[in-house]
Amino acid sequence: MAGKWEEIDQYARQWIKEAGRRIRASFAEQLTVEAKENRNDLVTNVDRGIEQFFAEHIRRQFPSHHVLGEEGFGDELAALDGIVWVIDPIDGTMNFIHQQRHFAVSVGIFEDGAGQLGYVYDVVFDELYSAQKGRGLFFNGKPLDRLQPVPIAESIIAVNATWLMENRRIDHRPLVRLAKEARGTRSYGSAALELAYVAAGRLDAYISPRLSPWDFAGGMILIEEAGGVVTNLDGEPLDLLSRNSVLAAKPGVHGEILQRYLQQ
Numbered sequence: 433m434a435g436k437w438e439e440i441d442q443y444a445r446q447w448i449k450e451a452g453r454r455i456r457a458s459f460a461e462q463l464t465v466e467a468k469e470n471r472n473d474l475v476t477n478v479d480r481g482i483e484q485f486f487a488e489h490i491r492r493q494f495p496s497h498h499v500l501g502e503e504g505f506g507d508e509l510a511a512l513d514g515i516v517w518v519i520d521p522i523d524g525t526m527n528f529i530h531q532q533r534h535f536a537v538s539v540g541i542f543e544d545g546a547g548q549l550g551y552v553y554d555v556v557f558d559e560l561y562s563a564q565k566g567r568g569l570f571f572n573g574k575p576l577d578r579l580q581p582v583p584i585a586e587s588i589i590a591v592n593a594t595w596l597m598e599n600r601r602i603d604h605r606p607l608v609r610l611a612k613e614a615r616g617t618r619s620y621g622s623a624a625l626e627l628a629y630v631a632a633g634r635l636d637a638y639i640s641p642r643l644s645p646w647d648f649a650g651g652m653i654l655i656e657e658a659g660g661v662v663t664n665l666d667g668e669p670l671d672l673l674s675r676n677s678v679l680a681a682k683p684g685v686h687g688e689i690l691q692r693y694l695q696q
């Protein structure tokens with residue numbers, strides 16, 4: 433009989449692929465778009481429908497598991513005991529609405545707070561990044577190489593332009609210096625995809641001062657399995673029960689950004 437994690441992995445993949453089919457099918461339909469906390473914080477009927485799809489299937493198949501999700505179909509969790517699925521049904525909703533690309537389904541599955549299975553699915557490209565603890569990172573089923581250090585001068589850093597301008601969350605000046613000293617900067621508008629790109633070595637680091645657990649849960653597991661490092665901007669472990677700042681990077685690059693830029 434397949435092990436516990438193999439069984440969970442099979443269901444997770446099946447549901448993620450089905451979510452992708454539903455999202456692609458929604459392109460032909462009229463979207464209902466609403467604003468949440470502010471006029472640019474958007475949600476659609478598809479975001480909600482996909483999270484509900486996951487929550488219902490998980491509860492039916494694995495009644496003891498818990499669900500943490502963005503759109504309110506999950507559980508109110510005060511602790512991370514047992515098995516918890518952390519789900520972002522569509523990460524990059526703004527891209528989904530405006531561009532019909534550059535968004536992803538993100539799923540991280542944890543046991544007693546430890547990441548066990550991670551997935552980021554680029555729905556439009558049909559590209560699945562996946563990892564199981566201790567087994568490395570896979571891209572559409574093919575193993576990827578472990579990440580190696582690179583100099584900052586040869587690095588591509590993913591950071592949103594908001595954080596390179598004066599803002600109310602962080603001192604932007606160290607990040608401006610980092611952006612100048614790096615080879616280049618990118619911003620794709622989906623934290624989950626950007627984390628998957630770090631895991632796959634397409635980006636060398638990703639920085640955000642404020643993400644929710646569903647934004648980073650899947651990608652964090654991918655990066656750790658690829659040999660990269662994920663912490664908050666103070667170098668501390670991320671907390672899955674609250675908002676966090678995030679610094680995700682290749683080994684070496686992570687320490688250098690912390691020491692030479694953020695802790696100055």
Ligand code: IPD
Pocket residue numbers: 502520522523524525526592620621622623624640642643647
């Ligand atoms: C957002 C995306 C975006 C990040 C925002 C997130 P959503 O998630 O990941 O890249 O900058 O902070 O809220 O709302 O599209 O799932």
Ligand code: CA
Pocket residue numbers: 473474475502525
């Ligand atoms: Ca959102």
Ligand code: CA
Pocket residue numbers: 520522523524623646647
């Ligand atoms: Ca998100």
Ligand code: CA
Pocket residue numbers: 479502520521522523524525
């Ligand atoms: Ca979302």
